[in-house]
Amino acid sequence: EDQVTQSPEALRLQEGESSSLNCSYTVSGLRGLFWYRQDPGKGPEFLFTLYSAGEEKEKERLKATLTKKESFLHITAPKPEDSATYLCAANNAGNMLTFGGGTRLMVKP
Amino acid sequence: DTAVSQTPKYLVTQMGNDKSIKCEQNLGHDTMYWYKQDSKKFLKIMFSYNNKELIINETVPNRFSPKSPDKAHLNLHINSLELGDSAVYFCASSQEGGGYGYTFGSGTRLTVV
Numbered sequence: 001e002d003q004v005t006q007s008p009e010a011l012r013l014q015e016g017e018s019s020s021l022n023c024s025y026t027v028s029g030l031r032g033l034f035w036y037r038q039d040p041g042k043g044p045e046f047l048f049t050l051y052s053a054g055e056e057k058e059k060e061r062l063k064a065t066l067t068k069k070e071s072f073l074h075i076t077a078p079k080p081e082d083s084a085t086y087l088c089a090a091n092n093a094g095n096m097l098t099f100g101g102g103t104r105l106m107v108k109p
Numbered sequence: 110d111t112a113v114s115q116t117p118k119y120l121v122t123q124m125g126n127d128k129s130i131k132c133e134q135n136l137g138h139d140t141m142y143w144y145k146q147d148s149k150k151f152l153k154i155m156f157s158y159n160n161k162e163l164i165i166n167e168t169v170p171n172r173f174s175p176k177s178p179d180k181a182h183l184n185l186h187i188n189s190l191e192l193g194d195s196a197v198y199f200c201a202s203s204q205e206g207g208g209y210g211y212t213f214g215s216g217t218r219l220t221v222v
Contacts, residue, residue, distance in 0.1 A: 034210060043113075043199050043213030044152070085150065095140070096164065097211060099152040 002027045004090050006100035013078055013107050021073040021086055021103045029093025033071045035064050036087040038102070044087055078107045112136050115200050115214040122190055123222055130185045130217045132200030141183035142211065143175060144199040152199070158183055190221045 003026045013019055025033065032051055036044035048057045050066035057064050061082065063074045073086055085104045089097040113134045122128055134141060140159040146152045156175045157164040163175065172188045187194060200214040 036213075041216075043201075043215045044211075046210035046212065049210055087152065089152075096154050096157055096166075097142075097152075098154070101149065101151050 002090060002092050002096075002098040004088055004098050004100035006086075006088050006103050008103060009101065010104045011106070013075075013105070015079055015107055015109050016077045018074070018076045018078070020075070021088075021105070023071040023073070023088030023100055024069055025071070025088075025090045025098075025100075026069075027090040027092050027098065030090055031093060031095065032091040033066055034089040034091065034097065035062075035071070035073055036089065038085045038087055047086075075105070078105070080107050080109050083107045112212050113200055113202055113214040115198075115217050117217060118215065119218050119220075121220045121222065124190055124192060126190050127186070127188045128190060128219075129187070130198055130200075130219075132183050132185070132214060134181055134200075134202040134212070136202055136212060138202035138204055138212070139180065140203050141177070142201040142203075143183065143185050144201060144213075146197040146199060146216070148196070155185075155198075156183075187219075192221050195219055195221045 005024050007022045032049045035047040038044045048064040053068045055066050061076050065072045085102045087102045088100040116131045142157050143155040144152050155169045174186045177183045197216045197218050199216050201211040203211045
């Protein structure tokens with residue numbers, strides 16, 4: 001059974017304090033590792049897709065990386081507007097996304 | 110323009126009732142999905158549907174059924190609602206393969222009383 005685990009469950013940072021979110025996965029026939037951002041009362045918003053180990057993608061203060069077992073979402077010098085729940089999901093050979101439980105990020109000014 | 114829209118946004122109903130949630134996408138995507146997000150915020154796939162194939166998560170009770178009148182719509186029908194069905198239901202769409210990401214609707218919060 002496909003499994004995606006995220007840690008930590010919650011993360012409090014001061015504005016400007018860089019950190020990383022972890023996503024470990026066990027998926028048969030990985031077809032992509034996704035990162036989403038979810039704000040309260042809204043649907044997940046697509047951030048990145050990573051396909052192979054060693055791949056990296058960046059968007060503003062966010063950088064996602066992928067290994068054969070894990071993905072990391074690095075947040076550099078976060079701002080309060082980066083506060084949200086970040087979801088990791090793996091797409092398997094059957095084209096079904098399996099989500100992790102998310103990391104709730106809170107950035108204080 | 111909203112890419113994936115769901116209605117209603119909130120739905121409160123009594124146990125035993127039958128209800129539907131509608132979903133429409135204007136992205137030209139060929140695959141649509143229904144996800145359930147429980148109180149612990151876990152998102153779980155319920156159905157995946159394109160014009161060729163319906164894939165059902167085997168853990169979904171058969172009281173839940175997707176219905177697609179056309180490529181841009183995937184509605185969710187729920188019969189004999191139970192308290193445990195209370196959750197937020199998200200519709201999503203993607204191009205075949207999903208490699209460019211799934212686009213999600215804003216969710217329907219279902220409360221069964």
